[in-house]
Amino acid sequence: MGAEGTGPNVAASNGHLVVLDKVTKSFGATTVLTEIDLAVSKGEAIVVAGPSGSGKSTMLRCINALETIDSGEIFFDGKAISAAGKGIYRLRAEIGMVFQQFNLFPHKSVLQNITLGPTEIRELSRKDAEDRARKLLERVGIPEKADAYPVDLSGGQQQRVAIARALAMEPKLMLFDEPTSALDPEMIREVLDVMRDLARSGMTMIVVTHEMGFAREVCDRLVFIDEGAIVEQGPPEEFFKSAQSERARDFVDKIIHH
Amino acid sequence: MQLWQVLIDNFPRFRDGFLVTCQLVGVSFVIALGVGLVIAGLRVQPLRSLKWVGAVYVEFFRNIPLLVLLFISFAGLRRAGINIGAFAAGTGALGLYTAAYVAETVRSGVFAVGRGQVEASLSIGFTYPQTLRRVVLPQAVRTVIPPLGNITIAMIKNSAIIGAVLAIAQDILKEARLINARTFQTNEVFFWAAIGYLILTVTATVAVRYLERRLVIRR
Numbered sequence: 001m002g003a004e005g006t007g008p009n010v011a012a013s014n015g016h017l018v019v020l021d022k023v024t025k026s027f028g029a030t031t032v033l034t035e036i037d038l039a040v041s042k043g044e045a046i047v048v049a050g051p052s053g054s055g056k057s058t059m060l061r062c063i064n065a066l067e068t069i070d071s072g073e074i075f076f077d078g079k080a081i082s083a084a085g086k087g088i089y090r091l092r093a094e095i096g097m098v099f100q101q102f103n104l105f106p107h108k109s110v111l112q113n114i115t116l117g118p119t120e121i122r123e124l125s126r127k128d129a130e131d132r133a134r135k136l137l138e139r140v141g142i143p144e145k146a147d148a149y150p151v152d153l154s155g156g157q158q159q160r161v162a163i164a165r166a167l168a169m170e171p172k173l174m175l176f177d178e179p180t181s182a183l184d185p186e187m188i189r190e191v192l193d194v195m196r197d198l199a200r201s202g203m204t205m206i207v208v209t210h211e212m213g214f215a216r217e218v219c220d221r222l223v224f225i226d227e228g229a230i231v232e233q234g235p236p237e238e239f240f241k242s243a244q245s246e247r248a249r250d251f252v253d254k255i256i257h258h
Numbered sequence: 259m260q261l262w263q264v265l266i267d268n269f270p271r272f273r274d275g276f277l278v279t280c281q282l283v284g285v286s287f288v289i290a291l292g293v294g295l296v297i298a299g300l301r302v303q304p305l306r307s308l309k310w311v312g313a314v315y316v317e318f319f320r321n322i323p324l325l326v327l328l329f330i331s332f333a334g335l336r337r338a339g340i341n342i343g344a345f346a347a348g349t350g351a352l353g354l355y356t357a358a359y360v361a362e363t364v365r366s367g368v369f370a371v372g373r374g375q376v377e378a379s380l381s382i383g384f385t386y387p388q389t390l391r392r393v394v395l396p397q398a399v400r401t402v403i404p405p406l407g408n409i410t411i412a413m414i415k416n417s418a419i420i421g422a423v424l425a426i427a428q429d430i431l432k433e434a435r436l437i438n439a440r441t442f443q444t445n446e447v448f449f450w451a452a453i454g455y456l457i458l459t460v461t462a463t464v465a466v467r468y469l470e471r472r473l474v475i476r477r
């Protein structure tokens with residue numbers, strides 16, 4: 001199931017949207033990712049799991065070039081990210097990212113949060129952008145919050161606005177970095193429901209989460225990372241039942257028994 | 259009443275002086291805010307050389323007395339064959355001087371904007387300059403409205419130095435000195451001059467309060 005030998009051409013022909021090819025990343029003397037190989041097909045939803053500090057966030061951040069990698073290559077839609085140069089900004093617009101801390105713009109209303117990108121980058125008219133934003137708010141279940149400010153929303157609502165903001169750019173790929181970890185338990189469901197619908201609509205998604213119910217129900221594949229390396233990957237159900245490595249079994253035990 | 263008589267007798271001069279001070283302050287304010295924002299931008303963007311330009315600007319204008327700047331901008335430039343006139347020299351010097359303080363204040367506001375905001379903006383597809391302009395600076399400026407208000411009030415008061423130095427800027431202070439030279443009613447004349455400045459500084463204070471209420475970011 002690995003991504004061995006997937007060069008850019010192979011990536012394109014196999015319908016892979018994202019390919020990580022021996023990606024290595026260090027901060028100073030600490031190597032955080034070691035020769036990561038990973039290929040994600042169009043329309044696939046994968047969950048990335050692993051202990052704290054294993055490099056999950058760093059991997060996501062490398063994919064949309066918030067971090068630069070030391071060696072290897074990342075291909076998005078057949079193009080090498082390191083070769084994008086100034087095009088990196090256009091590329092990022094194709095990749096939506098949802099953060100643990102929501103990171104909504106506090107000085108802008110919900111509607112403005114969602115229309116900012118489309119009007120400035122996609123050069124949509126204000127009206128078209130607002131129509132799109134209202135449809136997205138409908139989709140994430142909070143159409144009545146268009147004129148509210150982030151501070152007026154619950155965490156779950158803020159995260160749904162953040163998802164709508166990312167979707168407004170019509171991305172080809174959505175990255176989620178522990179989108180429910182900062183939420184009170186009663187709000188986790190509403191965010192996961194939105195993500196599940198998104199996955200079912202065919203969006204390609206890479207989701208870092210500890211929500212194993214979500215992984216089981218929604219995701220095609222689970223990728224287990226430990227100490228900066230992919231230890232194993234496969235269908236979530238199989239992973240829970242019969243993880244091969246000891247570290248993965250430990251992880252499953254902890255997740256299930258806590 | 260002596261006090262009122264002085265005002266009534268010299269009202270046209272007081273009024274003209276007040277209007278000139280308004281213009282000095284208005285133009286200096288625009289320069290200070292515009293240049294200050296640009297310099298703050300230079301100081302927080304990633305390129306080292308541009309950062310350095312911003313730092314040199316701030317240190318230069320913060321560490322030279324305004325009075326010296328005024329002499330340079332007016333007499334100095336004129337001696338060098340560049341005559342920009344008293345008004346431009348005065349507002350230029352006061353605006354650029356104040357801009358250094360604006361830049362430092364806005365910069366502190368920028369650092370108060372979280373890293374997550376920048377990353378959210380970049381991940382939408384904004385460039386660094388767009389991120390600065392659309393996401394970071396608007397938040398930074400909002401958080402520093404109160405200190406910017408203090409800088410503005412200091413600038414209004416500093417504008418009196420222009421009238422004290424430059425021969426042809428007929429601001430409140432200059433008019434007051436002229437009236438005083440004629441009438442010798444020193445206390446009354448400068449009382450009204452002080453009132454003129456108070457009108458401006460109190461207006462600025464009220465405006466800052468209003469902006470604070472309107473724009474403050476609830477978190």
Ligand SMILES: Nc1ncnc2c1ncn2[C@@H]1O[C@H](COP(=O)(O)OP(=O)(O)OP(=O)(O)O)[C@@H](O)[C@H]1O
Binds near residue numbers: 050051053054058059
């Ligand atoms: N900017 C940085 N500078 C230095 N070290 C960093 C930086 N970002 C992350 N690290 C280190 O890299 C390692 C991996 O971090 P990362 O955030 O990717 O882990 P994670 O798997 O997302 O963990 P968590 O589950 O806690 O979010 C950690 O040891 C972390 O301390």
Ligand SMILES: [Mg+2]
Binds near residue numbers: 056057058178
């Ligand atoms: Mg993380």
